[in-house]
Ligand code: MET
């Protein structure tokens with residue numbers, strides 16, 4: 212029979228219970244014993260909830276207090292030296308994840324260790340902790356969490372399927388401990404495999420039957436060596452274990468990467484939401500005794516499944532392999548989607564139609580069960596569910612809420628000339644130099660200034676109706692005035708309004724656009740205990756009206772210096788939202804691009820000489836497979852240009868990106884053709900600047916002079932050194948001086964001190980230049 216399975220559950224909890232629990236432990240309000248007890252209660256609730264939906268394979272070991280890859284590193288003793296003298300294992304674990312600072316006491320020395328590096332988990336917005344390996348790394352097995360969780364569930368009478376991170380992904384996702392010491396982390400495979408054997412043994416002894424081994428690196432472009440590593444690893448594990456091994460890949464297509472696993476493991480889980488077209492290719496790669504687990508329900512988005520479509524796809528697999536060799540499940544762990552729609556009372560009331568299109572984790576479990584039941588017992592057995600689903604699918608397909616004829620027509624008729632600026636950069640530069648009259652090495656900031664408690668309180672009060680629109684407006688104006696006066700005082704050249712009216716750079720604009728809505732509880736983990744609540748894009752996007760003109764115009768009226776308008780770019784507006792899946796991403800992006808284009812035009816008409824369109828998410832949207840890069844970059848760059856090309860030569864377009872690692876998309880950054888780009892640099896000095904040895908950036912550029920993520924005030928000397936380094940690569944007339952990113956997470960005192968120093972650095976180099984001349 213077809214088995215209904217799950218790969219992972221949103222461990223953070225319906226109301227972010229786990230977050231509250233661990234944070235309370237960190238602030239010493241909860242003891243370790245209470246933390247463990249609390250976690251068990253949450254887990255028990257979630258296991259029972261999944262059982263109640265009718266799932267047969269329920270995961271355990273998918274719960275984590277920080278990150279599952281970190282759990283794996285910690286349990287195998289891959290603990291970097293700097294954490295080794297923290298004696299309590301739990302505190303050591305948290306220190307690896309989030310760093311630890313403790314003043315000295317009479318008996319203990321001071322502790323000050325930074326966190327391990329975090330990286331994006333494939334193309335999601337979740338960040339995992341990057342394991343660090345020594346070239347002669349030794350591994351030991353201590354308290355594997357999967358075993359502990361399996362036993363806890365078992366004691367409650369629930370048979371679960373333990374989930375572990377597989378050996379090849381674990382090693383591949385890690386890095387050599389010293390950046391200078393390069394070695395292939397996969398070379399550690401022979402050392403770590405015996406411990407995996409031991410881990411499987413412990414799971415078998417505890418009574419597990421199936422174990423899910425996550426190997427998401429199967430979706431990368433893999434070299435022959437890694438494929439060989441897969442073969443070696445799973446030959447060893449299979450030979451040593453009586454457990455049934457399900458190797459799980461997700462977030463993309465696997466192509467023939469799974470070939471080495473043929474007949475080696477008992478089952479494979481693949482993502483048919485991302486790669487439905489792959490079913491036919493993979494069926495012949497499934498060995499005679501292997502199960503194919505179909506990822507049919509989107510684990511990363513919030514839309515209802517098209518059950519009939521899923522059933523039809525599954526029927527093809529059933530026809531080829533038989534019911535006994537098919538599982539159905541989510542495409543990936545449901546930890547990447549929010550908990551349950553039952554808490555979305557606002558949308559339910561205000562927009563019941565939209566509500567009927569939403570499916571969060573609990574609902575997704577039910578969808579999986581319905582698909583399995585339809586396959587096992589026929590569609591009649593789930594008639595009511597299928598009918599309700601078909602009605603909702605049809606309502607979404609045909610609803611006037613999702614389609615705006617004018618927007619569609621406008622996108623279809625974008626003239627070729629709208630995709631690029633009227634004149635090439637050198638011509639625009641001349642016009643801008645004349646108009647702006649900026650000094651050499653102009654100074655600016657990235658947009659936001661400290662979001663103080665005062666600002667947050669005023670916003671809350673306004674949202675609750677305790678502060679009238681007029682009073683709130685006056686408050687925001689006063690904030691802008693403070694920020695403008697401050698920038699004048701410090702001596703910056705291109706000013707900003709400070710973004711006091713924005714809680715978040717995507718959500719703020721989402722409220723001003725048609726097609727966006729907002730959940731009350733649609734939380735997903737971003738890293739550790741940090742959660743985000745992305746907006747929902749459900750329909751065609753267009754402006755409700757001018758979005759920023761009043762604020763920016765007001766800010767400009769306060770100064771004779773150029774004011775920089777501030778917008779969030781089309782790709783970022785999409786990437787940091789739950790995006791609709793019923794039209795191609797590139798069409799949606801063009802809609803957002805057009806809405807922003809109107810705003811850019813209006814800003815110009817209002818007399819704003821510089822306009823920044825932030826695109827921090829362009830890099831992270833990059834597809835995993837190289838073969839898919841060009842197509843993505845082509846439309847994402849095009850949509851940025853669409854939003855910034857409706858204006859005259861003399862209006863200066865800025866863009867901003869952070870989070871580094873740009874070198875592999877350098878050509879696309881050039882193609883954006885922004886007049887000025889400000890870009891992260893201070894955390895990866897040489898890496899960014901190195902590229903200028905081989906490639907030329909022809910427009911103006913401001914690599915960040917200091918890291919805004921830390922309260923540390925950068926000294927004049929240190930920024931001088933950085934600036935001098937930049938001047939080796941970037942011609943004088945193109946270089947700007949600015950911080951790394953927006954200042955909203957900073958406090959005022961350090962902001963002031965840092966910017967005063969920054970302006971001094973620019974002045975120093977200007978006078979140096981004047982002396983040379
Ligand atoms: C994550 S990029 C942030 C850019 C935005 N303009 C800010 O300054 O906050």
Ligand SMILES: [Zn+2]
Nearest residue numbers: 868869952953
């Ligand atoms: Zn930034």
